[in-house]
Amino acid sequence: MSVQTFSICGMCTVRCPIQVETENGEIKFIAGNQHVPAMKGAVCPRGAAGKALIMDRERPQSPMIRAGERGEGKWRTVGWDEALDFVAEKIKGVTDRYGARSVGFSDRGGPFQDLHKAFVKGLGSPNFCNHDASCARNVDHACLSFAGIGRKDLVYDLKNAKHVVLQFRNIFEAVNVQEVNNLMDAMDNGCKLTVIDIRANISATKASRFMMIRPGTDYAFNLAVIHELLDKNLYDKKFAHLWIKDLNQLEDFIKPYTPEWAETETGIAAYEIKDFVCELAAAMPSVIWHPGWMMARYRHSFYICRSIYIINALLGAIGAKGGLPLAYKPADVGKTGLKALADLFPKPSEKRADGAGWRYPHIADGAGLAHLMFKAMDSDDPYPVKAYIAYRHDPLMGFPDPDRLKQIFSKLDLLVSVTFSWSDTAWFSDVVLPLSPYLERESILASKNGLKPQFFVRYRAVEPRYDTKADWEIISGLSRRLGLDALAFSSIEEIWNYQLQSTGVSMDDFKATGAVQLASSPKYRAMENLKFKTPSGKLEIISEKLEKQGLPSLLPYTSLDRPPEGQFRLTFGRCALHTQGHTVNNPLLFEQMPENVLWINTNSAKSLGISDGSTVLVSQDGYSETIRAKGTDVIHPDAVFVVHGFGQTLPVESRAMGRCLADNKFMKGGLDLWDPAGGGIAFQEHFVTVTPANKN
Ligand SMILES: Nc1nc2c(c(=O)[nH]1)N[C@H]1C(S)=C(S)[C@@H](COP(=O)(O)OP(=O)(O)OC[C@H]3O[C@@H](n4cnc5c(=O)[nH]c(N)nc54)[C@H](O)[C@@H]3O)O[C@H]1N2
Ligand SMILES: Nc1nc2c(c(=O)[nH]1)N[C@H]1C(S)=C(S)[C@@H](COP(=O)(O)OP(=O)(O)OC[C@H]3O[C@@H](n4cnc5c(=O)[nH]c(N)nc54)[C@H](O)[C@@H]3O)O[C@H]1N2
Ligand code: SF4
Numbered sequence: 001m002s003v004q005t006f007s008i009c010g011m012c013t014v015r016c017p018i019q020v021e022t023e024n025g026e027i028k029f030i031a032g033n034q035h036v037p038a039m040k041g042a043v044c045p046r047g048a049a050g051k052a053l054i055m056d057r058e059r060p061q062s063p064m065i066r067a068g069e070r071g072e073g074k075w076r077t078v079g080w081d082e083a084l085d086f087v088a089e090k091i092k093g094v095t096d097r098y099g100a101r102s103v104g105f106s107d108r109g110g111p112f113q114d115l116h117k118a119f120v121k122g123l124g125s126p127n128f129c130n131h132d133a134s135c136a137r138n139v140d141h142a143c144l145s146f147a148g149i150g151r152k153d154l155v156y157d158l159k160n161a162k163h164v165v166l167q168f169r170n171i172f173e174a175v176n177v178q179e180v181n182n183l184m185d186a187m188d189n190g191c192k193l194t195v196i197d198i199r200a201n202i203s204a205t206k207a208s209r210f211m212m213i214r215p216g217t218d219y220a221f222n223l224a225v226i227h228e229l230l231d232k233n234l235y236d237k238k239f240a241h242l243w244i245k246d247l248n249q250l251e252d253f254i255k256p257y258t259p260e261w262a263e264t265e266t267g268i269a270a271y272e273i274k275d276f277v278c279e280l281a282a283a284m285p286s287v288i289w290h291p292g293w294m295m296a297r298y299r300h301s302f303y304i305c306r307s308i309y310i311i312n313a314l315l316g317a318i319g320a321k322g323g324l325p326l327a328y329k330p331a332d333v334g335k336t337g338l339k340a341l342a343d344l345f346p347k348p349s350e351k352r353a354d355g356a357g358w359r360y361p362h363i364a365d366g367a368g369l370a371h372l373m374f375k376a377m378d379s380d381d382p383y384p385v386k387a388y389i390a391y392r393h394d395p396l397m398g399f400p401d402p403d404r405l406k407q408i409f410s411k412l413d414l415l416v417s418v419t420f421s422w423s424d425t426a427w428f429s430d431v432v433l434p435l436s437p438y439l440e441r442e443s444i445l446a447s448k449n450g451l452k453p454q455f456f457v458r459y460r461a462v463e464p465r466y467d468t469k470a471d472w473e474i475i476s477g478l479s480r481r482l483g484l485d486a487l488a489f490s491s492i493e494e495i496w497n498y499q500l501q502s503t504g505v506s507m508d509d510f511k512a513t514g515a516v517q518l519a520s521s522p523k524y525r526a527m528e529n530l531k532f533k534t535p536s537g538k539l540e541i542i543s544e545k546l547e548k549q550g551l552p553s554l555l556p557y558t559s560l561d562r563p564p565e566g567q568f569r570l571t572f573g574r575c576a577l578h579t580q581g582h583t584v585n586n587p588l589l590f591e592q593m594p595e596n597v598l599w600i601n602t603n604s605a606k607s608l609g610i611s612d613g614s615t616v617l618v619s620q621d622g623y624s625e626t627i628r629a630k631g632t633d634v635i636h637p638d639a640v641f642v643v644h645g646f647g648q649t650l651p652v653e654s655r656a657m658g659r660c661l662a663d664n665k666f667m668k669g670g671l672d673l674w675d676p677a678g679g680g681i682a683f684q685e686h687f688v689t690v691t692p693a694n695k696n
């Protein structure tokens, strides 16, 4: 007999609500949760490959302790008791010698991180980070500096939008299933789509307007848009009067940045910028200029994001239906939120090793900046960090300059990787604790704010195939050994009941759909009733916090260096068939897409003697890899582009091994290139040389 289990996809960070059909303990079919209309019953190709992940023998099948040198790949397979005893003893050793603050932890962020935060807090360390310095930190900080709230406190109301602008955002390949469905519905209803990108990606092929921009000049483009909105009086005056503080300072600042000026920087014609702005104004306030997601690209990316929030505000889109309405939290709809596990322990009094909140008061201390925690491991400044748990996190692939990072990790007394697949970081660890993949584990309850806030649950769909464990089992096991009794839960039900106390909700309420809705219909606020958490309560063009740090609120434009003759800016992004670096070895997805290719402009290729489909050598500072060239007219000639996540070298992953090019290896010195205002890594400030592979 077949059984349906509600679960949450874990193949990427989006975590779509799914339902899993099983029969005799085997997975039959994975579909989008039928009770969530925007899923339309679908998952993306990676979501559908969940079964292949479960069946894959080439994933860590039991706990392992390193038997050779770090990275040598010699392992001793052990039982869970031995593995957890080993980790706990090492952590005790480090805390006895250097103090609790010497334990660092990073994870992949997301709705289930409360358990991890609780664990690190319980240990007495302030050093919980997530991966976001390599992803969306600049977006979040830009939103905080402008509106006093995080990026997720604003909803992208795609379904009701009349014009959507994607800049650095490839929504049809870097997929979030509900967003894709909502945008397609809106486009069926006449919503315009503008794409501003350095290449024609799949989103561009569906756009009503595509503008190919010179890499790294988006800030110039956006300043010209602001200029045009103000100069032509095309902005929403009522909204500006109510909510935008210091508009006059913006008006003064923006004067030199005309569309004609921007044309020379960006390569986009002034008339096109002007036409585009008129179109936007016609659709306001139901406009979403997406502030970006993977915005760890340049050292001024924070200001690009900030300029986008300013444009959305000028269009009256912030707070508006079909724009970026404010998300509701449980308390906003008269409900009590989940009880935080992190509340089980007091906040550690020590300062953070990465400097977030004190050395860098404008950087929020929740997610921190992982690269600065790594630097503390290297320098012992402000103090030594000697044990590191990389929990569902692969910094050796996800941060630049893996050789440098390996040197740093070599100084650790303990490196633990908790993961469901092999990764460069797991391979370099002292201990690998294999996490059950998401279909084989349940998670703590999670809460999602939005137009309809909700709680949701991930149930276990099938039992673990190998000797792997769920998050809560691993954290409880370690907590028990480390004297953190409050976290040493013996069942998931105990955790769920703890989280639900005072909410008036019981686990029975999740049974019918996998979620509990806290409001019956989407809630929008009238323009007069918006609420921002800045010191003035308004959207602040001038941020005192930034100014105090000597960082301008309005950054004057400076041109980035162009690649020297014969070199290209290395750019990267996603494709619909893979997630970051951990699905290339998935049998099903590998079959669909076994390699990445190097996008290169046809004319540049021709002048270098490179033909479409030929093999090329990509080099930087004496390091080279080969890859096949994709010669195309639809990439800017300054750039080459690859899909991130390839170029794996681990013998345990026979399919992925040796497949094409790892962009992260062409980022020497990249740990030092980051945005001082937003904290994000500047991944795209690296140049490479490309030559035919058969030359010489
Ligand atoms: N050069 C370069 N660097 C990049 C990027 C790039 O495009 N180019 N992209 C950046 C971006 S946007 C991000 S988000 C980071 C991503 O990099 P990371 O934050 O490291 O995330 P992942 O590679 O998705 O996952 C890390 C590990 O967690 C394990 N894992 C365990 N359980 C789960 C689960 O339930 N879900 C998931 N997803 N993983 C699990 C996976 O097996 C994987 O080995 O890298 C960033 N770094
Ligand atoms: N299929 C799939 N979906 C995913 C993921 C995945 O790995 N696979 N990962 C998830 C995660 S963690 C994230 S962060 C998001 C990322 O979501 P996105 O940020 O939308 O994805 P990317 O493909 O990294 O980058 C978007 C676009 O930026 C363009 N770009 C690069 N440089 C420039 C520039 O200078 N100017 C402009 N205008 N454009 C530029 C690239 O060409 C690319 O088309 O996707 C999420 N969804
Ligand atoms: S977008 Fe695809 S891979 Fe990501 S959570 Fe949704 S179904 Fe899973």
Ligand SMILES: [Mo]
Binding pocket: 013, 134, 135, 136, 293, 294
């Ligand atoms: Mo990301």
